[in-house]
Amino acid sequence: MGFLFNSIFKMITRRIALGFLSLMIVSLIIFFAVSLLPGDFATAVLGRSATQDAVAAFQQQLGLDRPLYQRYFHWLSGALIGDFGNSFSMRPVAKIIGPRLLNTLVLAGTTAIIAVPLAVMLGVICARFRNRLPDRVLSAVTLASISVPEFFIAYLLMLALATKFQIFPSLSSVRPGMGFLEQAHRMALPIMTLLFVVLAHMMRNTRAAIINVMSRPFIEMAQLKGEPEMRIILTHALPNAIGSIASVVAINLAYLIAGVVVIEVVFVYPGIGQTMVDAVRNRDVPVIQACALIFSATYILLNLFADIISITSDPRLLHPR
Amino acid sequence: MSDTSLSEMEFWAAQMRKGAISRREFFGRATALAVVIGAGGSVLPSFAQAAEPKKGGYARFGMSDASQQDTLDPGTWPASFSQAAFNGSLCNNLTEIAADGSIIGDLAESFEPANGTKKWIFKIRKGVTFHDGKALTVKDIQESFHHHMGAKSTSGAAPLVSQIESITADSVDKVLFTLKSASADFPYLVADYHLSIFPAKDGGGIDWQRGVGTGAFALENFTPGESAKMVRNQNYHKNNKPYFDEIEYIAIMDATARMNAFVTGEVEFINDLDVKSIALVERSTGLKVERTPSLRHFTFDMDTSTKPFDNPDVRTALKYAIDRDDIIRKVYLGEAVKGNDTPVAVTMPFYHETPPQNDYDVEKAKAFLAKVGLTSLDVDLSVAEAAFPGAVEAAVLFQQHAAKAGINVNVVREADDGYWDNIFLKKPFSGCDWYGRATCDWLFSTAYADGAAWNNTHWKNPRFNELLIQARAETDQAKRAAQYAEMQQLIHDDGGVITVAFVNWTNGMSKKIGHGTIGGIFPCDNMRMAERWWMA
Numbered sequence: 001m002g003f004l005f006n007s008i009f010k011m012i013t014r015r016i017a018l019g020f021l022s023l024m025i026v027s028l029i030i031f032f033a034v035s036l037l038p039g040d041f042a043t044a045v046l047g048r049s050a051t052q053d054a055v056a057a058f059q060q061q062l063g064l065d066r067p068l069y070q071r072y073f074h075w076l077s078g079a080l081i082g083d084f085g086n087s088f089s090m091r092p093v094a095k096i097i098g099p100r101l102l103n104t105l106v107l108a109g110t111t112a113i114i115a116v117p118l119a120v121m122l123g124v125i126c127a128r129f130r131n132r133l134p135d136r137v138l139s140a141v142t143l144a145s146i147s148v149p150e151f152f153i154a155y156l157l158m159l160a161l162a163t164k165f166q167i168f169p170s171l172s173s174v175r176p177g178m179g180f181l182e183q184a185h186r187m188a189l190p191i192m193t194l195l196f197v198v199l200a201h202m203m204r205n206t207r208a209a210i211i212n213v214m215s216r217p218f219i220e221m222a223q224l225k226g227e228p229e230m231r232i233i234l235t236h237a238l239p240n241a242i243g244s245i246a247s248v249v250a251i252n253l254a255y256l257i258a259g260v261v262v263i264e265v266v267f268v269y270p271g272i273g274q275t276m277v278d279a280v281r282n283r284d285v286p287v288i289q290a291c292a293l294i295f296s297a298t299y300i301l302l303n304l305f306a307d308i309i310s311i312t313s314d315p316r317l318l319h320p321r
Numbered sequence: 322m323s324d325t326s327l328s329e330m331e332f333w334a335a336q337m338r339k340g341a342i343s344r345r346e347f348f349g350r351a352t353a354l355a356v357v358i359g360a361g362g363s364v365l366p367s368f369a370q371a372a373e374p375k376k377g378g379y380a381r382f383g384m385s386d387a388s389q390q391d392t393l394d395p396g397t398w399p400a401s402f403s404q405a406a407f408n409g410s411l412c413n414n415l416t417e418i419a420a421d422g423s424i425i426g427d428l429a430e431s432f433e434p435a436n437g438t439k440k441w442i443f444k445i446r447k448g449v450t451f452h453d454g455k456a457l458t459v460k461d462i463q464e465s466f467h468h469h470m471g472a473k474s475t476s477g478a479a480p481l482v483s484q485i486e487s488i489t490a491d492s493v494d495k496v497l498f499t500l501k502s503a504s505a506d507f508p509y510l511v512a513d514y515h516l517s518i519f520p521a522k523d524g525g526g527i528d529w530q531r532g533v534g535t536g537a538f539a540l541e542n543f544t545p546g547e548s549a550k551m552v553r554n555q556n557y558h559k560n561n562k563p564y565f566d567e568i569e570y571i572a573i574m575d576a577t578a579r580m581n582a583f584v585t586g587e588v589e590f591i592n593d594l595d596v597k598s599i600a601l602v603e604r605s606t607g608l609k610v611e612r613t614p615s616l617r618h619f620t621f622d623m624d625t626s627t628k629p630f631d632n633p634d635v636r637t638a639l640k641y642a643i644d645r646d647d648i649i650r651k652v653y654l655g656e657a658v659k660g661n662d663t664p665v666a667v668t669m670p671f672y673h674e675t676p677p678q679n680d681y682d683v684e685k686a687k688a689f690l691a692k693v694g695l696t697s698l699d700v701d702l703s704v705a706e707a708a709f710p711g712a713v714e715a716a717v718l719f720q721q722h723a724a725k726a727g728i729n730v731n732v733v734r735e736a737d738d739g740y741w742d743n744i745f746l747k748k749p750f751s752g753c754d755w756y757g758r759a760t761c762d763w764l765f766s767t768a769y770a771d772g773a774a775w776n777n778t779h780w781k782n783p784r785f786n787e788l789l790i791q792a793r794a795e796t797d798q799a800k801r802a803a804q805y806a807e808m809q810q811l812i813h814d815d816g817g818v819i820t821v822a823f824v825n826w827t828n829g830m831s832k833k834i835g836h837g838t839i840g841g842i843f844p845c846d847n848m849r850m851a852e853r854w855w856m857a
Binding site (some may be wrong): 015037038039041042043044045046047051053054057087088089090091096099155158162166169170171173175210255265266267268274275278279281282284287 | 388389390391392394397399470473474475476477478480543545546547548571572573574575577578581582584585587588738739742743774
């Protein structure tokens with residue numbers, strides 16, 4: 001066991017170091033990409049009523065008159081010690097992003113709690129009854145739902161459940177003061193939409209991974225031993241498929257945090273995707289940078305977790321030759 | 322509506338009455354009258370209203386244009402969410418643009434010019450308090466204007482207030498504005514949404530951060546990019562207003578989401594209704610489409626200082642080569658009003674018809690080209706969806722229309738991002754979206770005078786510029802009307818602007834909401850829907 005922890009520890013430190021490097025590169029790319037966009041915060045806020053004097057005063061106040069590299073290092077030196085500073089709209093970045101990030105995590109977390117067990121369970125069912133009716137039906141439904149754009153599913157659900165039968169509200173604008181039940185009620189439609197979007201990918205992958213394992217000699221051994229099919233899948237195939245399931249789950253969880261801006265817009269859910277879009281439109285660089293770092297860190301961390309799970313679930317990976 | 326002591330105003334009123342106010346001219350003149358009287362109500366017939374306002378209710382407004390970068394700083398407020406919520410509900414100006422487009426007193430109970438119109442004296446209304454109980458003083462007004470003034474100003478209103486020389490306390494309840502040059506329209510300018518009155522801080526400046534104003538509603542909670550919720554100000558200075566107990570402005574950027582929220586009763590009002598959804602709203606019981614004629618217009622602007630547009634006959638040929646009706650029918654599905662190559666909207670004071678209506682006429686277009694010895698003409702027209710909604714489609718239709726007159730309009734599709742930085746004022750022929758201005762002087766000084774900051778047509782007409790200066794100081798309203806009429810005709814005949822259409826503010830409104838005539842100078846009933854409307 002000591003060896004296991006040692007090996008995992010080494011991998012984690014190496015990954016974190018690499019992840020940190022990726023974050024730096026991402027922040028650099030985003031910073032300079034945003035500076036390539038025409039206009040800046042001053043012109044975005046003042047609109048066409050911007051006079052040269054007002055724009056210049058704004059730029060001076062925000063430090064936008066300084067050279068690009070100076071602004072980057074100024075931002076970087078703050079970010080390194082965890083200080084993301086003020087947004088150009090003069091509110092602390094943490095205060096702008098904090099509540100939105102929390103909302104996003106709640107939405108992603110709730111969806112994941114429902115989606116991951118459901119996807120694995122359905123994947124197992126598909127593998128058990130592969131190429132038979134349950135598999136065909138589930139595959140058809142999930143493939144159809146993954147093949148249409150997510151906003152289309154959102155609008156269909158909204159049409160059915162909010163407009164025709166007014167079961168759920170069409171606005172998911174949750175507020176801090178709301179009770180748990182009202183929040184849950186308001187979040188129902190976005191959660192359902194996200195379920196449709198992430199379920200298919202995870203389920204198909206679980207199915208494929210299990211079927212892959214099922215062709216291996218030790219499964220044949222178990223079959224020859226006369227174990228029931230479901231028991232073979234759950235006790236022999238599934239544990240050996242966990243590594244590849246985990247990496248798909250990680251990708252989908254990261255998507256739930258960083259990629260659901262369209263769902264947020266459609267349901268008016270105050271998540272962090274909308275924050276980043278707003279910030280890009282207004283060229284609010286500190287907020288853009290903070291969002292980009294959060295999104296990249298999400299991908300890096302979740303992939304790291306997936307790898308840890310793969311390694312611990314597969315002893316061979318712990319003893320690389 | 323207040324009682325007003327009359328002095329110089331009586332003289333003006335008399336002048337106006339002599340000037341035979343026919344029904345036709347009523348709209349234009351009414352405003353001038355109201356400036357004089359200081360309160361539209363005493364001269365204008367109040368518009369018939371469907372039902373008596375009553376108190377109570379919770380109104381929710383779904384708005385298309387909020388952002389997380391919105392702040393309470395009155396120097397910013399870039400879109401109708403912040404403008405209607407903060408200027409229209411939380412704060413007041415010295416004056417208010419009434420629903421009929423006239424100017425009336427708000428925090429100032431009356432106002433009068435002196436020294437021609439180079440000085441303006443505003444008498445502050447008695448007994449007005451901020452939401453925290455502090456009484457309104459002259460100092461609050463001075464500091465609220467100073468917030469936008471000076472070299473370090475980061476305010477969108479900086480160009481507006483640059484004409485102010487000084488603001489002094491004339492007495493305890495009178496503020497004296499001394500202007501750099503005469504301006505008969507000054508009471509209109511102080512109604513600009515940026516120039517909201519906030520409490521002064523000790524040691525200078527204003528305290529906008531707390532969100533305390535004098536307005537009809539006090540701020541309960543503001544989450545940028547999400548919502549602004551407010552409750553009734555029990556001590557509001559306007560008789561019986563406001564009517565709603567509570568209001569909330571809710572940010573809903575996506576047009577479909579906004580429509581859904583509206584149809585499912587999550588909000589009582591949505592702005593910027595998609596034209597394609599209009600039929601749907603009209604079919605449903607309990608909802609209606611609210612169309613308010615606005616100042617907003619879409620134009621194709623020709624740079625009169627470059628070839629071939631420096632020749633007035635070429636400009637006229639192009640004005641005859643576009644079928645505005647066709648564009649309105651196909652691009653705006655009939656939801657727009659045909660323009661006649663001036664930027665002045667029918668609802669504005671001193672609007673004057675500019676005959677003839679420029680219509681599609683291939684023969685005339687050819688004839689004007691022939692006048693300058695041409696049988697064909699090639700021009701590049703720069704457009705983008707950002708130029709104005711439907712600009713690309715309109716330009717392509719224009720291309721088809723003009724081709725019949727031998728004019729080859731080459732439609733150049735520019736990038737949306739940065740359109741106003743890179744195309745506007747820079748390309749010789751471009752599409753442009755104008756939100757308009759409340760008065761002719763303001764409009765012309767912004768976009769048609771020689772040297773104006775947004776003179777997209779680079780038009781320099783000596784007679785026009787001369788009239789503009791004269792009209793600014795003219796106190797005889799009949800003469801002033803004649804001057805503005807001549808200027809509008811000059812733009813129509815000689816200017817470089819092809820006005821395609823004026824559009825309505827198109828909003829969705831629940832039939833539960835009661836309202837009087839809705840003003841269109843600014844969106845959302847001149848920003849003040851929250852205090853003017855009620856739950857019927």
